Amino acid sequence: MPATTIKLESDLVKKVTSLKPKDESISGYVRELIEREHRARHHRQAAAAYQQFLQDNPEEKAAMEVWESAPLVQEIEPKKP
Numbered sequence: 001m002p003a004t005t006i007k008l009e010s011d012l013v014k015k016v017t018s019l020k021p022k023d024e025s026i027s028g029y030v031r032e033l034i035e036r037e038h039r040a041r042h043h044r045q046a047a048a049a050y051q052q053f054l055q056d057n058p059e060e061k062a063a064m065e066v067w068e069s070a071p072l073v074q075e076i077e078p079k080k081p
Contacts, residue, residue: 006030 020029
């Protein structure tokens with residue numbers, strides 16, 4: 001993978017330096033920010049696709065509503081003596 005250099009203006013470098021942990025490089029911090037944003041976008045797209053799926057499949061939506069209302073704190077079956 002070829003390395004890419006991204007130039008930042010000095011005031012942006014100061015901002016990034018003030019945000020990042022002291023033991024982390026600017027490159028590592030910016031790389032993590034980009035990866036985090038990429039994951040967040042991917043999760044938002046997946047959530048939107050799932051919401052569309054539920055709209056298109058009312059029986060699945062009804063099943064999920066039953067699942068979400070289940071009392072998970074209580075035991076499902078009583079203990080056998």
